[in-house]
Amino acid sequence: MNPVQTQLLAQIAQRAANTPHGKRTAIYKAGAAELGISIQTLQRKLKEVSVTKPRKRRSDAGCSALPLEEAQKISAVLLESIRANNKQLSTIERAVERLRSNGLIMAGRVDEATGLFQPLTNGAIARALKSYKLHPDQLLQDAPAVSLASNHPNHVWQVDASISTQFYLADNGAQAMNKAEFYDGKPGNLKKIERQRLWRYVITDHTSGTLYLEYVLGAESAENLCAVLINAMQKRHESDPFHGVPWMLMTDPGAAMTSGIFRNLCRAMSIDLIINQVGNARAKGQVEQAHNIVEREFESALKFQPAHSLEQINTWAGQWMRYYNATAIHTRTRRTRYGVWQLIRQEELRLAPSVEVCRELAVSTPEYRTVSNLLRISFRGDQFDVSTVPGVMVGEKLLITRNCWRDKDAAIAVLVGEDGREQYHVIERIGMDQFGFAQTSATIGEQYKSHAETPAQVSRKVLEQIATGTTSEAEAEAARKAKAVPFGGLIDPHKHVSDTVLPTYMPRRGTSLNVNAPTVEHAPLTHVEAAKLLQPRLADLWSAESFGWLQREYPEGVPQDKLDVIEAELKRPAEVTRKPFSPVLAVVGGQ
Incomplete structure (x- = not known):
């Protein structure tokens, strides 16, 4: 609006302000006719030039009729309907309808005057979710990030592989992949060019931003990854100063990145391997951004001049890589990438062995x-x-x-x-001398050496003091010499047995088992054998009469189990007339 129109609008606004409510329509119509605009346009322009009194804040501002518990349930249902690509499948209206029909939320209020239920509108529920910070738009935002820093060039490298989605290497060079022909819905076509697809490996130095680019054919394999890393560590062109072994290497948890051959190479090179968590690509955002740079700055040229072989595309990639690192100004350092990398010091630059040695180290498994x-x-x-x-x-x-x-x-x-x-x-x-002794051995009579105490030895001393109830090694040794009871006798080793109340078991009925027990029969002793056994027992009581009695009573031989009975019988007084031996006398043995 020009100054004249602005002045006219201000006059119309002043006349309308001085006119009672309900009689301003005529003023607006006259003003619209004077300016040649509609009443709606006039009303809109009046708001731009007039100063209105701010509305008074409501007493219940900031309060919501939707309780926090119900808002949490609605938000939980909405989050459950969100796909992996953050596409929301359920609306607030549908989530509220499902929860309300199942009696889980009310999402409304009852009018005290009429007693009727008044549900909250979808807009009110959405505003309540935002006030509680439970709206999906708020919850799906990225978590706060922490910026990462590195100490010097070659301190941290980041490596990542990506399929070159625009090109594959055909017989006549790098060809653009037709999206209508090569996509997941036609796996057969992708299978045909599987070995011809170009994979792009990018390595970046975190401090300087220097990037290394190399293409391979086939797939993202451990062999390709190791080959690219080994090549990146080597000293190459005179115009490419970037080389050496990194101290740390950040990568994603892909199969090739976590393979045994790649880990072997990192161990042998003393590279501290840092594998990011799944889904945390932001941790190595520098190399992710480097992929975008390569696609925009280098791969876009392949449409105008396709490469005919892997060697040719890597030659072009090397030339572009050296050009970009030497000329492009990094937004963080305000210098070229090679210029910052050149600030590396001697103790920070670890030179890599030859390619052959590195490959041998990659296949040497730790033991x-x-x-x-x-x-x-x-x-x-x-x-x-x-x-x-x-x-x-x-x-x-x-x-x-x-x-x-x-x-x-x-x-x-x-x-x-x-x-x-x-x-x-x-x-x-450990070197050995001419006699096979270790050079670290102590010479008898000349040296005395001892190793530092191992954690096991330190722990044993502490446990010894605990068991003896002492506070020093000397006190513990003295307590052991005095044969003190461990733990001061406070431990009753049988307490768990005596304190346990055992259940009383009901007797169980059983069935008698008829067993044919074997009987052992001993051959009877001859009279002479029996006399040899009885004579020591009877001592002076044994006589020729005793031997004759034995022959009369047992003419067929003397049973071995009757020796005790015979001994008792022969010890009876001589004046008692002995009756013929009977089983009853043998059992009673009385006089």
């Missing part, structure tokens, strides 16, 4: 070795000293792998830290 009582382990035919490994104990198993930088005289012990991540500790090989 478990048992720690001897000399705090040594045997690995690849040599002895290694593990006394410097934190928390090492005799008899435990350590995971040992090769050391790519000192393969001759050192190895690496793979430990697991408190955070659950692998840590690497270098262990030295």
Whole structure:
């Protein structure tokens, strides 16, 4: 509006303000005719130039007739209907209808005057959800992110693979993939070009932003991943300073990233492997963004000049990579990527072995070795000293792998830290002298050496003091010498038995078992054999008369089980006339 129109609108607004309510229509019609606009347009323009008194805030502002418990149930139903792609399948109206029909919510109020139920409108429910911060639009927002930092170039690398969705390598070069021909609904077509599909591997240095690009054919496999990582660590073109072994490597939990061959390579190189949680691609957002840069800056050119071989496309990718890293200004550092990477110091740059050695290390599986009582382990035919490994104990198993930088005289012990991540500790090989003695051995009469106490030894001393009720090693030793009862006699080892109330069992009826018990029959003794056994028992009472009586009473031989009865009979006084032996006398044995 020009100044004249603005002044006229202000005059119309003033006249309408001075006119009683109900009589302003004529003023609006006259003003609209004067300006040549409709009454609706006039009303809209009057709001732009007039100053109105703000409405008084309602006393119940901020309050909702929808209780928090009902809002939570509605929000829970809405979240359950959300697909993995964050598409909401259920509306607020449908969720409220289902919950209300099942008697789980009321979502309304009863009019005190009429007693009629008045349901809340969908708009009121939506506003209530937002006031409670339970609306799906609020809940589906990304969780707050924390920015990550690295210490120096080569401190942290990020690696990721992605299928080049626009191109595959055909006989006549890189071809665009027709979406109507190659998609998930036609798996047969995708199968035909499976070995020809181009996979793009991108590695970025977190500090400088330097990116490394390489293409492979086939699939996202452990072999391809290891080959790309090995190539990235090598010194290449003079115009490409980016090389070396990273200290940490961040990747996603893909099958190739977590494979044994890839982990072997990282262990041998002492690379701390950091695998992101599933669905947390934002943790390695730098390399994800690098994919977008490659697609926009490099792959877009393949439509105008397709490559005819994998070597050709990698040659072009290398040229573009060096050009981009050397010329493009990074938004964070305000410098080129190569320019920032060149700030790396000598102690931060770890040079990688040759490609052949790296490939050998990738297939060398770490092995478990048992720690001897000399705090040594045997690995690849040599002895290694593990006394410097934190928390090492005799008899435990350590995971040992090769050391790519000192393969001759050192190895690496793979430990697991408190955070659950692998840590690497270098262990030295033990040399032997001409007599086969270890160079670390103590010479008799000249040296005295002892290992630091292992955690097991420290724990045993603490437990000894607990058992003896003492506070020092000397007191515990004195208590043991005094043969003190452990724990001061406070432990009754049988208390759990005596305190247990055993149930009383009802007797069970049984059936007698008729068993034909075997009978053992002994051959009768001859009179001479019986006399030899009876004479020591009777001593002076044995005589020739006793022998004659034995022959008369047992003419067929003397049973072995009757010796006690015969002894009692012969010990009877001589003046008692002995009657012929009878079973009754044998049993009673009286006079």
